[in-house]
Amino acid sequence: MASTHHKLIILGGGPAGLTAGLYAARSRMDHLLIEKGAEGGQVLLTDWIDNYPGFTDGISGFDLADKMAAHARRFDMNSMFGNVVSIDLSKPVKQLTLEDGASLSCDTLIICSGAHPRPLGIPGEKEFIGKGVSYCGTCDAPFYRNQHVAVVGGGNTAVQEAEHLTKFADKVTLIHRRDELRATKILQERAFDNPKIDFIWDSHVKEITGKDGVEQLQILNNEGKYSTLDVDGIFILIGVLPNNEMLPLEDLEADEGGFIPTDTETRTAVAGVMAAGDIRSKEVRQIINAAGEGATAVLAAEDYLTNLS
Numbered sequence: 001m002a003s004t005h006h007k008l009i010i011l012g013g014g015p016a017g018l019t020a021g022l023y024a025a026r027s028r029m030d031h032l033l034i035e036k037g038a039e040g041g042q043v044l045l046t047d048w049i050d051n052y053p054g055f056t057d058g059i060s061g062f063d064l065a066d067k068m069a070a071h072a073r074r075f076d077m078n079s080m081f082g083n084v085v086s087i088d089l090s091k092p093v094k095q096l097t098l099e100d101g102a103s104l105s106c107d108t109l110i111i112c113s114g115a116h117p118r119p120l121g122i123p124g125e126k127e128f129i130g131k132g133v134s135y136c137g138t139c140d141a142p143f144y145r146n147q148h149v150a151v152v153g154g155g156n157t158a159v160q161e162a163e164h165l166t167k168f169a170d171k172v173t174l175i176h177r178r179d180e181l182r183a184t185k186i187l188q189e190r191a192f193d194n195p196k197i198d199f200i201w202d203s204h205v206k207e208i209t210g211k212d213g214v215e216q217l218q219i220l221n222n223e224g225k226y227s228t229l230d231v232d233g234i235f236i237l238i239g240v241l242p243n244n245e246m247l248p249l250e251d252l253e254a255d256e257g258g259f260i261p262t263d264t265e266t267r268t269a270v271a272g273v274m275a276a277g278d279i280r281s282k283e284v285r286q287i288i289n290a291a292g293e294g295a296t297a298v299l300a301a302e303d304y305l306t307n308l309s
């Protein structure tokens with residue numbers, strides 16, 4: 001099968017990829033953005049976004065993703081849907097292979113493949129996915145009208161989604177492994193003020209049990225005491241893992257967690273390859289910095305191409 005070549009390929013269509021697409025399209029570079037699912041990435045898992053500048057009243061995750069894609073398309077962003085299964089970065093021309101066997105090549109690559117929710121890895125978790133175990137409050141909250149659900153985690157996602165769940169559920173119990181939340185203060189304040197949210201501190205969920213769906217959680221506290229909590233569902237929101245299965249991690253000098261280190265200009269260890277958004281090795285994963293990194297990555301790509309010619 002013949003390989004199609006582009007000067008720039010952008011892998012992934014979340015906020016980093018769509019911003020890279022916008023910048024590449026506006027600078028009239030020969031480019032292609034490849035997305036395997038829905039444009040927007042993890043933004044689509046977020047009910048409401050209150051901290052993206054310019055949207056004074058906030059915006060839904062769906063609408064923000066839609067606007068980002070429409071914005072890039074206004075400048076003729078070139079994109080396709082496809083699942084990249086392997087990437088060869090051993091030569092100056094980078095080779096990408098898609099699931100259907102098609103191959104693509106590029107001079108410069110921006111990796112924006114993002115991340116996905118981390119599982120707890122406990123008995124009952126896999127068994128009850130879709131039957132009470134969820135990784136997305138925004139997607140599944142309406143199924144729990146007038147019910148009792150648990151949320152596991154203490155970060156921004158867990159606390160924000162716990163609040164969203166109270167629009168449907170009667171009661172939300174947030175279970176955290178420490179006695180202090182990691183989430184930003186304004187989200188904490190809202191959760192503490194919400195009468196529908198209660199907290200189980202210093203505790204781990206060890207098992208999810210039930211017959212046809214989730215019925216109980218077996219919880220172990222840090223003093224070694226077990227207890228059982230009756231719930232109708234559990235939302236596991238304990239951080240993210242990198243979408244890196246198609247990447248040559250050794251060449252990219254991936255960190256321990258499988259995320260890709262870069263310099264300040266988003267350049268990775270491989271010449272002509274940039275990484276932007278949640279796949280980057282970093283502390284802060286916000287939509288705004290993913291978008292910023294997407295822009296930086298295109299400028300770094302332009303710089304690389306100029307020096308190449």
Ligand code: NAP
Nearest residue numbers: 153154155156157158177178182237238239240284285286
């Ligand atoms: P996170 O910030 O990494 O927090 C993960 C939470 O899960 C932590 O509270 C952690 O506990 C807990 N945890 C991790 N592994 C666990 C395990 N095995 N068992 C039990 N608990 C576990 O992840 P996140 O909340 O998904 O957020 C990801 C990124 O997106 C962050 O950078 C976040 O700021 C960003 N984000 C921002 C917003 C916003 O600005 N509105 C909204 C959502 C997400 P410890 O605290 O003890 O480590």
